[in-house]
Amino acid sequence: MTLHPVILPLTPEEQHLRGRARLQAQSQRSREALALSCEASGVSLGPLEKGDRNAPLPFHGTFWSISHKSRFVAAVVGPAPIGIDIEEITPRTDGLPDHIAAQDEWALADRRWETFFRFWTAKEAVLKAAGVGLADLKKARIHAISDADNLIVDYASKRWTVRHFRFQNHIVSLTHDGHEIAWTLVLEPHALDDPEPVPPQPQAYKQQHSQPG
Ligand SMILES: CC(C)(COP(=O)(O)OP(=O)(O)OC[C@H]1O[C@@H](n2cnc3c(N)ncnc32)[C@H](O)[C@@H]1OP(=O)(O)O)[C@@H](O)C(=O)NCCC(=O)NCCS
Secondary structure, eight states, rough: OOEOOOOOOOOOOHHHHHHHHHHHHHHHHHHHHHHHHHHHTTTOOOOOOOOOGOOOOOOOOEEEEEEESSEEEEEEEEOOOOOEEEEEEEOOOOOHHHSSSHHHHHHHHSSSSSHOOOOOOOHHHHHHTTTOGGGGGGGOEEEEEEETTTTEETTEEEEEEEEEEEEETTEEEOOOOTTTEEEEOOOOOOOOOOSSSOOOOOGGGEEEEEEOO
């Protein structure tokens, strides 16, 4: 089967929100992306409930994962535990690279911010798929870098295959277990609270990419 991760932009107004209102807008937008991922995957969106450590619980056998950052959100559903994470590639504090990966992991690639965000989002995606979150950051380790878009993370006695997708200085990581991936990236923001909401139309998608698994 094919996984259908969906990336949506936040409107400029949503990007200017602060605190709880901003988080609510991001959360709402990521659930809209999740509904689109369901639609593309041919599954019905079920109740979005959380379990231990706030981890998403599957609905009708469908697993889901979302990620929201200040300009974009990402969401995906799948038939098995799945994790997605999105980050904007911007320099961070100097100590962070050594916090996110050990020396032997850094030896696998050039030490630059792009690599940092590959490692960071890949580990977060895996830890989300496992339902644990950042508490186990040090236990998730980059095992190998397969090519520019793929790497393998070791976590909990399992090798997790992770695919990257890059756009507009952002990187998304997705655990995929060998499934094919059809990415949907929407670049044009739209208001969520239109008085008469228009259902999403295929032509609303500005860019669509399919990559073999
Ligand atoms: C999961 C986690 C790594 C995501 O952090 P982040 O990069 O700041 O946020 P992202 O936008 O990428 O992802 C947020 C989404 O991750 C999901 N998420 C939260 N905790 C999760 C977990 N343990 N496992 C999988 N997914 C989780 C949620 O769906 C959340 O969005 P929502 O609150 O709108 O539903 C981080 O929140 C974490 O470590 N959580 C666990 C903390 C914990 O153990 N809490 C216990 C008390 S509830």
